Amino acid sequence: MATQTKPVLVVGSAALDTIHTPVGSVDDALGGSCFYFSTAASLFTPVRMVAVIGADFPRKLIDFLNDRDVDLSGLMVEPGETFRWGGKYFDDPNKRETLFTKLGVFENFQPKIPGHFRDTPIVFLGNIHPDLQISVLDQISKPELVILDTMNFWISGTPDRLKEVISRVDALLVNDEEATELTGKINLFEAADALLDMDLQAVVVKKGQHGAILFREGMPPFFAPAYPVRNVKDPTGAGDTFAGGFIGYLANHDLADDNVWRQAIIYGTAVASASVEDFSLDRLKNVNMDELEVRVDELRSMTRF
Amino acid sequence: MATQTKPVLVVGSAALDTIHTPVGSVDDALGGSCFYFSTAASLFTPVRMVAVIGADFPRKLIDFLNDRDVDLSGLMVEPGETFRWGGKYFDDPNKRETLFTKLGVFENFQPKIPGHFRDTPIVFLGNIHPDLQISVLDQISKPELVILDTMNFWISGTPDRLKEVISRVDALLVNDEEATELTGKINLFEAADALLDMDLQAVVVKKGQHGAILFREGMPPFFAPAYPVRNVKDPTGAGDTFAGGFIGYLANHDLADDNVWRQAIIYGTAVASASVEDFSLDRLKNVNMDELEVRVDELRSMTRF
Numbered sequence: 173m174a175t176q177t178k179p180v181l182v183v184g185s186a187a188l189d190t191i192h193t194p195v196g197s198v199d200d201a202l203g204g205s206c207f208y209f210s211t212a213a214s215l216f217t218p219v220r221m222v223a224v225i226g227a228d229f230p231r232k233l234i235d236f237l238n239d240r241d242v243d244l245s246g247l248m249v250e251p252g253e254t255f256r257w258g259g260k261y262f263d264d265p266n267k268r269e270t271l272f273t274k275l276g277v278f279e280n281f282q283p284k285i286p287g288h289f290r291d292t293p294i295v296f297l298g299n300i301h302p303d304l305q306i307s308v309l310d311q312i313s314k315p316e317l318v319i320l321d322t323m324n325f326w327i328s329g330t331p332d333r334l335k336e337v338i339s340r341v342d343a344l345l346v347n348d349e350e351a352t353e354l355t356g357k358i359n360l361f362e363a364a365d366a367l368l369d370m371d372l373q374a375v376v377v378k379k380g381q382h383g384a385i386l387f388r389e390g391m392p393p394f395f396a397p398a399y400p401v402r403n404v405k406d407p408t409g410a411g412d413t414f415a416g417g418f419i420g421y422l423a424n425h426d427l428a429d430d431n432v433w434r435q436a437i438i439y440g441t442a443v444a445s446a447s448v449e450d451f452s453l454d455r456l457k458n459v460n461m462d463e464l465e466v467r468v469d470e471l472r473s474m475t476r477f
Numbered sequence: 478m479a480t481q482t483k484p485v486l487v488v489g490s491a492a493l494d495t496i497h498t499p500v501g502s503v504d505d506a507l508g509g510s511c512f513y514f515s516t517a518a519s520l521f522t523p524v525r526m527v528a529v530i531g532a533d534f535p536r537k538l539i540d541f542l543n544d545r546d547v548d549l550s551g552l553m554v555e556p557g558e559t560f561r562w563g564g565k566y567f568d569d570p571n572k573r574e575t576l577f578t579k580l581g582v583f584e585n586f587q588p589k590i591p592g593h594f595r596d597t598p599i600v601f602l603g604n605i606h607p608d609l610q611i612s613v614l615d616q617i618s619k620p621e622l623v624i625l626d627t628m629n630f631w632i633s634g635t636p637d638r639l640k641e642v643i644s645r646v647d648a649l650l651v652n653d654e655e656a657t658e659l660t661g662k663i664n665l666f667e668a669a670d671a672l673l674d675m676d677l678q679a680v681v682v683k684k685g686q687h688g689a690i691l692f693r694e695g696m697p698p699f700f701a702p703a704y705p706v707r708n709v710k711d712p713t714g715a716g717d718t719f720a721g722g723f724i725g726y727l728a729n730h731d732l733a734d735d736n737v738w739r740q741a742i743i744y745g746t747a748v749a750s751a752s753v754e755d756f757s758l759d760r761l762k763n764v765n766m767d768e769l770e771v772r773v774d775e776l777r778s779m780t781r782f
Contacts, residue, residue, distance in 0.1 A: 402666045475700050
């Protein structure tokens with residue numbers, strides 16, 4: 173049921189990540205929500221990226237995007253250093269410690285939406301300061317669908333601004349703790365009801381190794397498991413990769429069809445599962461649609477009864 | 478695909494529970510793995526129970542079992558007090574505190590399997606001391622299927638005896654932490670592989686609010702969500718109720734059919750979801766098959782894509 177392909181606009185972070193896990197390490201590897209999202213979403217649909225990098229950013233890291241329909245005209249290069257993040261994962265990949273955060277040029281990031289991006293029908297607001305998310309919304313025409321990512325840092329730090337953003341978007345990606353923090357409801361289903369009452373048409377609760385739940389007005393909740401990965405090498409970016417697959421799939425299918433939303437969750441799950449099998453974007457950038465289809469079929473066989 | 482109905486033997490605890498939750502309290506209410514299990518399983522198949530109660534046990538609490546095919550000839554009454562357990566749940570029903578444990582007659586429980594129970598084809602060994610589980614296995618003819626429940630207390634306290642039990646059963650119910658503790662594998666899928674390598678034909682990992690996963694030789698893992706319950710009143714016994722629905726369903730279906738195992742997980746999920754909607758067995762004892770079928774259908778619609 174593919175309809176016409178709609179491009180997706182993503183605004184978020186671009187970073188160089190230093191990552192230590194029990195099975196290895198990488199330094200200054202490609203990272204940031206924009207790159208994970210765009211690499212996943214561009215498997216499905218054209219992507220338009222708005223982010224900032226420093227003059228020190230090694231462009232060869234993103235040479236692979238030349239072969240994809242990713243418009244980088246919104247990737248601003250500023251004098252100074254690229255945002256760098258360092259993290260360490262433990263034997264349990266669900267636990268991590270931040271080693272350092274050097275904001276660099278990201279500290280003064282002011283997203284500028286290029287003119288030919290302003291009428292993009294599908295928009296993903298990556299996890300950045302709510303003020304910046306609002307500035308993006310102020311610069312664009314009303315899109316068909318705006319999906320928001322955020323985190324506990326903004327929920328507790330700038331709740332009013334965040335609620336303003338929520339009032340202007342259509343769908344929200346959160347994890348279970350964030351859903352509780354946003355609504356005061358410990359029961360996840362009550363939290364989801366409360367979020368839908370904030371005039372959202374869809375809420376996706378990401379539960380990491382426990383999968384994801386899609387809540388959408390007028391349909392029962394949809395439960396998706398995580399795809400079973402035995403060797404998680406680097407979980408960084410799994411959430412943004414999931415968002416890329418989810419929104420990329422939505423972008424070229426009929427948004428009025430409930431099953432399209434469920435399928436989109438499954439494609440997001442499949443691409444995220446591949447991403448964590450190697451460091452940084454090393455695996456993600458080589459994933460192809462055939463591999464995703466295999467995982468989607470496996471996920472179907474793992475949930476049918 | 479119902480085949481002939483096979484009876485199930487359950488050996489476990491019988492208790493009087495005192496429970497405090499944010500929405501209310503009960504004192505000396507019916508509890509213990511045997512009663513939760515039997516009430517759920519007897520929706521599907523005849524049940525034979527072996528447990529011990531004290532002379533103080535109020536028989537009227539189990540009058541409702543008179544209307545069911547539950548054979549209580551193995552319910553021993555000993556002089557002394559019935560096992561009593563007190564627990565408190567918090568706003569998050571996944572967190573609980575044990576207030577007291579008074580073993581009473583349960584302290585010297587020596588399961589005696591009545592002669593006419595000894596060839597029961599399906600056996601559930603509830604969560605009791607591994608020595609008692611071994612004594613049960615020593616008293617019965619080799620059944621078609623023996624399913625074991627246990628807990629972290631025995632995994633760390635009597636690991637060798639527990640491993641002996643595991644070597645003599647066919648299937649195991651554990652939660653994710655217990656799977657890791659038993660195998661040393663943090664990754665759940667590796668832990669499940671290691672458990673299946675202990676010559677088990679099936680492993681069910683219970684994840685509470687995150688559902689359950691069935692691992693079985695020769696089939697892909699099966700992921701079942703928890704049924705969405707908005708008002709959890711009392712989570713006590715959910716695991717034993719799940720086991721009752723799961724094993725009760727297996728008992729009158731073809732065990733060689735992979736889909737029977739998946740369906741059994743879903744029926745276990747459905748009956749456990751009803752049980753937590755009221756204190757003790759107040760809701761569970763009134764659940765009927767029509768209500769379960771509705772939840773099974775809902776669970777199907779919540780996982781199909």
